Amino acid sequence: MVDVYLVGVGGQGIITASKIVGDAATLAGKKVLLSETHGMAQRGGSVVCTARIGDVRSPLIPDHGADVVLSFELLETLRALCKASKNTVVISSTERIVPLSVSTQKLRYPTMEDVEGKVMRTAKAFMQIDAPRVAADSGVPMSSNVVMVGALAGTGITGLDRAHFESAMKMNIRRDLAENIIAFSEGYRLASPQP
Numbered sequence: 001m002v003d004v005y006l007v008g009v010g011g012q013g014i015i016t017a018s019k020i021v022g023d024a025a026t027l028a029g030k031k032v033l034l035s036e037t038h039g040m041a042q043r044g045g046s047v048v049c050t051a052r053i054g055d056v057r058s059p060l061i062p063d064h065g066a067d068v069v070l071s072f073e074l075l076e077t078l079r080a081l082c083k084a085s086k087n088t089v090v091i092s093s094t095e096r097i098v099p100l101s102v103s104t105q106k107l108r109y110p111t112m113e114d115v116e117g118k119v120m121r122t123a124k125a126f127m128q129i130d131a132p133r134v135a136a137d138s139g140v141p142m143s144s145n146v147v148m149v150g151a152l153a154g155t156g157i158t159g160l161d162r163a164h165f166e167s168a169m170k171m172n173i174r175r176d177l178a179e180n181i182i183a184f185s186e187g188y189r190l191a192s193p194q195p
Helices: 014-027 074-083 100-104 112-122 131-137 144-155 162-172 177-191
Strands: 002-009 032-037 046-053 068-071 089-093 125-129
Touching (some): 002 014, 002 074, 014 046, 014 162, 046 074, 068 074, 074 112, 112 125, 125 144, 131 144, 131 177, 144 162, 144 177, 162 177
Parallel strands (some): 089 125
16 A cells, blocks of 8 residues: 655646646556545645555545555645654755745745755655756646656655556546646656666
């Protein structure tokens, strides 16, 4: 069983990313349960999705139960640490989307060092990816989510083949598929264990 906790803000494509993970698992012949929470997620509100791969009965991941936290935004990485434990791998985009409440009240947005310190005290490993830059370099600046799914696939934690993820992308991405495959491949490369 593998539990993936996906977090970010509205407009980042977290729900599409979770569907790609779910479809990849289904294509691999695995049982998978997905959930999504996106109350105030028009633009800038928190979005949480789960993908539980294996013999599970509920789509909800218990606190400290995630195998992977896949975060699409830096502040959301901190908010997701309630699902992490010393066995969790945290993969975070370095993207910063400052919430309106922080900017209007002149509050301090955490630095990368703040986030890294808290993650490393909680989780087994922390991987940072400049997903917006990788997506832009791949010709699809709005596809940071695909870069992050590529990173998840590249770790091998899900036990799913790359081909299953790429087939799932074909099922869920309607535009610029070739460029999105490149973005996925770059995320995959960045997260793959180095020989």
